[in-house]
Amino acid sequence: MARIHSQSSERPTVDSIRSVADAVRRRVLEHTLTNNGGYLSQACSSAEILATLYLRVMRLGPSDASSIPKPFAGVPGADNPDAFTGAGYNGPKGPDFDRFIFSPVHYALVLYSLLIELGRLDPNALDAFNRDGSTVDLIGAEHSPGHEVTAGSLGQAISQAGGIALARRLRGDSGRVWVFMSDGEFQEGQTWEAFAALAYHGLGNIGVYVDANAQQCDGPMDSVMCIEPLGDRLRAFGAEVHEVDGHDPDALAAPAESMAERDRPLVVIARTDPCRGIERLRERAPKLHYVRFKSETEFETYRTLLNQMREGIR
Amino acid sequence: METVQRPHRENLVRWAQSRPEVLVLSADLTASCEADGFRDAYPERFFSMGMAEQNMMGFAAGLAREGLFPFIHTFAVFVTRRPFDQVAMSIAYPNLPVRLIGFLPGITTAGGVTHQAIDDVALMRILPNMSVLECGDATDVESVLDVAQAVNGPVYVRMLRGEVPRLFDAGEPMVLGRARVLGEGRDLTVLSSGICTEEAMRAIQALRGQGLSIAHLHVSTLKPFEDPAIEAAIAGARLGVVTMENHGIIGGLGSVVAELMAEKGLGGRLIRIGLRDTYAHGASRRYLMREYGLDAMALVRAAEDLTSTQFDLTEEALSRVRLETMSRIDKTEDL
Numbered sequence: 001m002a003r004i005h006s007q008s009s010e011r012p013t014v015d016s017i018r019s020v021a022d023a024v025r026r027r028v029l030e031h032t033l034t035n036n037g038g039y040l041s042q043a044c045s046s047a048e049i050l051a052t053l054y055l056r057v058m059r060l061g062p063s064d065a066s067s068i069p070k071p072f073a074g075v076p077g078a079d080n081p082d083a084f085t086g087a088g089y090n091g092p093k094g095p096d097f098d099r100f101i102f103s104p105v106h107y108a109l110v111l112y113s114l115l116i117e118l119g120r121l122d123p124n125a126l127d128a129f130n131r132d133g134s135t136v137d138l139i140g141a142e143h144s145p146g147h148e149v150t151a152g153s154l155g156q157a158i159s160q161a162g163g164i165a166l167a168r169r170l171r172g173d174s175g176r177v178w179v180f181m182s183d184g185e186f187q188e189g190q191t192w193e194a195f196a197a198l199a200y201h202g203l204g205n206i207g208v209y210v211d212a213n214a215q216q217c218d219g220p221m222d223s224v225m226c227i228e229p230l231g232d233r234l235r236a237f238g239a240e241v242h243e244v245d246g247h248d249p250d251a252l253a254a255p256a257e258s259m260a261e262r263d264r265p266l267v268v269i270a271r272t273d274p275c276r277g278i279e280r281l282r283e284r285a286p287k288l289h290y291v292r293f294k295s296e297t298e299f300e301t302y303r304t305l306l307n308q309m310r311e312g313i314r
Numbered sequence: 315m316e317t318v319q320r321p322h323r324e325n326l327v328r329w330a331q332s333r334p335e336v337l338v339l340s341a342d343l344t345a346s347c348e349a350d351g352f353r354d355a356y357p358e359r360f361f362s363m364g365m366a367e368q369n370m371m372g373f374a375a376g377l378a379r380e381g382l383f384p385f386i387h388t389f390a391v392f393v394t395r396r397p398f399d400q401v402a403m404s405i406a407y408p409n410l411p412v413r414l415i416g417f418l419p420g421i422t423t424a425g426g427v428t429h430q431a432i433d434d435v436a437l438m439r440i441l442p443n444m445s446v447l448e449c450g451d452a453t454d455v456e457s458v459l460d461v462a463q464a465v466n467g468p469v470y471v472r473m474l475r476g477e478v479p480r481l482f483d484a485g486e487p488m489v490l491g492r493a494r495v496l497g498e499g500r501d502l503t504v505l506s507s508g509i510c511t512e513e514a515m516r517a518i519q520a521l522r523g524q525g526l527s528i529a530h531l532h533v534s535t536l537k538p539f540e541d542p543a544i545e546a547a548i549a550g551a552r553l554g555v556v557t558m559e560n561h562g563i564i565g566g567l568g569s570v571v572a573e574l575m576a577e578k579g580l581g582g583r584l585i586r587i588g589l590r591d592t593y594a595h596g597a598s599r600r601y602l603m604r605e606y607g608l609d610a611m612a613l614v615r616a617a618e619d620l621t622s623t624q625f626d627l628t629e630e631a632l633s634r635v636r637l638e639t640m641s642r643i644d645k646t647e648d649l
């Protein structure tokens with residue numbers, strides 16, 4: 001299994017990023033089988049985006065959180081010094097380090113699986129997934145590994161990331177703020193208020209990767225509420241926008257590679273396929289949001305598929 | 315006890331059939347809020363508004379101004395928190411007949427703090443013109459639409475989804491402003507709402523076995539709160555009153571009962587069972603009910619406190635209590 005630390009000096013190859021992404025898909029499928037349900041199509045669409053962010057785009061130090069996640073220690077409050085966030089899995093905070101803000105937290109299992117592949121989380125960490133009293137939540141909360149803000153009311157994290165980016169600029173940090181978003185979040189008015197403010201305040205130290213899988217709970221986005229042309233809309237709001245193949249690590253990383261100073265937010269719209277890597281899922285379309293296997297034969301089909309995917313890596 | 319699968323889903327389709335003025339607005343949670351049956355049966359009356367709750371409230375207000383009856387369907391948190399100002403100004407102020415159907419009340423979801431509506435009753439109750447209803451079983455779910463639709467103004471409905479127990483006789487619908495009197499007694503009065511009623515029924519049956527005399531009322535109208543039977547039951551409680559709700563103790567059933575007791579000068583102690591000024595977190599409903607003290611055992615503890623008695627009741631004993639579907643007290647006396 002691929003174990004690559006993003007802080008390693010040599011640049012990870014496209015093949016190594018792809019193999020991490022495939023391992024993420026396998027692990028999410030495995031847990032979708034164990035839990036009889038899961039956000040599997042989100043792993044298919046976002047695996048390369050998240051792997052590229054961690055392996056090629058973000059400057060992160062090694063995790064300084066415990067590799068077996070700590071149990072829930074209570075909600076934040078003046079009388080609870082024990083409350084924590086899951087940001088430590090993304091390394092220490094420091095002026096030169098980047099920050100990662102994870103917005104569509106129903107993708108949590110995808111992030112946990114990636115953190116495992118990167119050696120930031122123990123492979124057994126998922127034993128606590130969706131268990132009572134654990135922090136490895138089904139819908140990630142700010143205490144969950146890799147998470148830093150409360151984001152499950154969607155479209156709120158981008159504004160919080162804007163505040164963090166503004167504070168970093170005031171401090172003169174060189175590190176940037178990276179935000180991962182889903183396309184459904186572009187239906188919320190707040191997202192557009194955030195982009196107006198990011199552009200108005202000339203925040204060039206923030207970059208947003210969007211998993212444009214064109215899906216949401218009710219089905220294909222164009223059957224629910226259209227957000228296209230997303231690139232043109234964002235450009236009109238003052239962002240620098242790149243639309244790329246969301247399964248191509250080089251194409252995903254390229255827009256972030258320029259270190260030139262920006263005076264506007266960077267957005268990478270990653271056009272993705274919600275069934276990538278698990279072709280079988282296509283027969284379930286348009287119901288892809290939350291995958292639950294209905295019959296024992298279906299279970300068996302996906303179990304066999306998982307074994308084939310495992311054999312494929314030899 | 316009988317349970318019913320997705321009672322709202324079928325009921326909404328049946329109920330809306332003869333009411334062409336009824337529309338459903340949805341924010342990308344159509345099947346999760348059991349509005350998919352309506353969408354498929356009456357596509358011309360179903361409007362997908364995308365994941366954009368604030369805007370959806372404004373559209374509902376406009377439709378209502380034009381004589382239509384929009385039934386908003388989304389999770390309770392996304393009805394009451396994010397678009398609060400839109401609900402207050404576009405809907406509640408002009409007293410428009412928008413029906414806000416909010417799902418996943420309190421800790422019934424493992425979705426964590428962002429999905430757990432622990433303040434929705436409080437938020438809706440403080441709005442002038444707003445009425446607030448809560449369902450506790452399948453019979454409530456099947457009759458709440460009639461109750462809401464008869465109100466001249468906006469209504470917030472705290473709805474249940476999925477597998478819902480039938481605690482109350484299907485022939486005895488919810489009535490606006492009338493609690494269900496489930497039992498009479500002199501020592502304590504228990505007022506419960508929502509899913510806490512089932513927990514209360516368990517504890518009360520066990521406590522009666524210990525010789526306590528307990529009045530029990532299931533509250534489904536949280537605003538207006540003017541039921542004379544509630545006032546009488548509170549006045550008649552020798553040792554005190556307990557409220558029990560799947561919600562924070564500030565602003566919900568506990569608060570409204572405290573306000574009533576103070577204003578009417580009904581002396582005596584009140585114990586409010588609910589989330590004690592805290593957020594919750596993602597875990598199973600059973601686990602959270604125990605962690606935050608919303609379960610049958612919490613009511614036993616409250617009864618012990620008010621009676622200064624220790625009851626020898628274990629969780630095991632409480633879970634063994636068998637519940638039957640109940641009729642109102644005037645029909646069955648043996649409770």
Ligand SMILES: Cc1ncc(C[n+]2csc(CCOP(=O)(O)OP(=O)(O)O)c2C)c(N)n1
Binds near residue numbers: 104
């Ligand atoms: C403010 C808000 N409204 C509704 C929801 C419920 N919800 C969870 S995911 C989702 C939409 C899913 O679409 P998208 O964000 O594009 O994610 P994907 O389809 O990739 O899973 C919705 C409506 C939410 N979490 N927050």
